[in-house]
Amino acid sequence: MIHFDNITPYNQYTESCTRFEGEVKMKIGMFTMGYMRLPLERAFKDAARFGYDGIEIWGGRPHAYPFDLKVGRIQEIKELSSKYNLPIIGYTPETNMYPYNMMIGSEAMRRESLDYIKLSMDMAKEMGAGFTLISAAHAGYETTRQEYWPRLIKNLKELAGHAESIGLDLVLEPLTQYESNVVVTCNDLITALNEVGSERLVGMCDICPPFCNHEPIMTYFEKLGSRLRHLHIIDSDGHSDTHMMPGDGSIPLR
Numbered sequence: 001m002i003h004f005d006n007i008t009p010y011n012q013y014t015e016s017c018t019r020f021e022g023e024v025k026m027k028i029g030m031f032t033m034g035y036m037r038l039p040l041e042r043a044f045k046d047a048a049r050f051g052y053d054g055i056e057i058w059g060g061r062p063h064a065y066p067f068d069l070k071v072g073r074i075q076e077i078k079e080l081s082s083k084y085n086l087p088i089i090g091y092t093p094e095t096n097m098y099p100y101n102m103m104i105g106s107e108a109m110r111r112e113s114l115d116y117i118k119l120s121m122d123m124a125k126e127m128g129a130g131f132t133l134i135s136a137a138h139a140g141y142e143t144t145r146q147e148y149w150p151r152l153i154k155n156l157k158e159l160a161g162h163a164e165s166i167g168l169d170l171v172l173e174p175l176t177q178y179e180s181n182v183v184v185t186c187n188d189l190i191t192a193l194n195e196v197g198s199e200r201l202v203g204m205c206d207i208c209p210p211f212c213n214h215e216p217i218m219t220y221f222e223k224l225g226s227r228l229r230h231l232h233i234i235d236s237d238g239h240s241d242t243h244m245m246p247g248d249g250s251i252p253l254r
Contacts, residue, residue, distance in 0.1 A: 027053035029089060031232070032063060040064070041080055048084040055086050057129070059093035059120055066093055066116065069123040077127050090171070090230065091124035092133040093117065096179060102155045103139040103148060103182055114155060118162050121170065131169035131229065133204065134159070136182035136192075143181075152182055153195050160198035170201050171229050176209045178241040184209060186219045193227060204230035208243060211236045211251050 029052040035043040040063040047055055057064045057077065064077060081088050095101070095117065102113040117134055124132040136155075139148035156172070163170040172192060174183045183189055189203045205220040205228065220228055235249030236242065246253050 029054035029056065029086075031056040031058065031092070033058035033060075033092070036060060036063065040077075044080045044084040044086055047086055052086070054089040055081070056090040056092060056133075057088055057127070059091055059123075064091070064123075066120045066123045069127070070119065074123060074127055081128070088127050088129045090131045090133055091120065091127065091129040093120035095134045096137040096175070101137040103136050103151065103180075104143075110151070110155070114158060117159055121159075121162055121166060121168055125166050125168050129168075131171045131202075132163075133171040133173055133230065135173040135175050136180060137175070138180045139182050141181075148182055152192060156192060156196045156201060157198075160196050160201040163200035164198060168200070169229060170198075171204045172201060173204050173206055173232075174209050175206075176212045176241040178212070185213055185215060186210065186223050189220075190223055202227050202229040204228065204232070206232035206234065206243075207251065208232075208234055208236040208241065211238055212241075 030043060030047040032040060032043040032055060036058065044055065059066055061068065064073070069077070077088065080086075093100075093116070095113075100113045100116045102110055102117070117132070121132045136152055139151075159170055172183065172189060174185060174189050177184050183192055186205075193201055193203060203220070203224050205217065205224075207217050209215075210217045210219065232243075233246070233253075235244040235246045235251050235253065237244065238250045242249075
């Protein structure tokens with residue numbers, strides 16, 4: 001269905017796929033995170049000017065922080081979408097950095113993070129987005145897999161339940177090993193999806209993590225099949241979580 005990109009030095013493509021009678025249909029579009037130091041309308045303007053098919057909204061300030069959306073800013077997002085005739089395909093709240101990380105801290109911290117993601121999902125639904133995209137951030141160096149994995153599944157089951165109740169897809173993104181120690185490979189992603197068992201919880205592939213992991217990118221297509229909902233197509237140096245413009249890194253994109 002959709003593939004997004006932006007034109008700034010943080011150029012990033014995102015892509016959502018929908019299967020029609022055995023074929024995979026993709027469209028190209030823009031992820032607004034690279035415009036964080038510019039007005040959000042600039043992203044819409046550029047996306048329309050370059051012929052992109054849609055927008056993936058980054059959920060940080062000053063653009064589309066969910067608490068700001070809740071008190072009225074969401075109307076501005078809808079107006080921009082209508083003005084530039086660009087559907088909002090997805091909404092991606094910030095879940096990897098301070099202050100929200102569902103994988104660390106006390107029960108109160110976990111609850112606050114889940115409530116934040118649920119609000120983000122509600123805002124995504126209201127703005128007409130097809131999905132909310134999240135990731136499992138770092139669980140801490142001293143936390144074992146036996147400790148953090150049950151917490152992950154508990155979190156995802158609750159969030160998937162909310163996704164089911166509001167009719168919205170929840171997309172789980174693997175990260176590089178430089179960003180997280182929880183869901184970093186295709187197998188991690190598949191295990192999480194299988195253990196949660198919700199049709200509303202699906203996967204995606206930002207091609208930086210598999211490249212850094214020396215993991216074939218096509219593994220995601222082969223193993224996930226119809227559960228591959230979305231792509232971020234960027235470039236990478238292969239040894240950091242840096243996202244680069246296609247052609248500036250080491251991924252053989254041609």
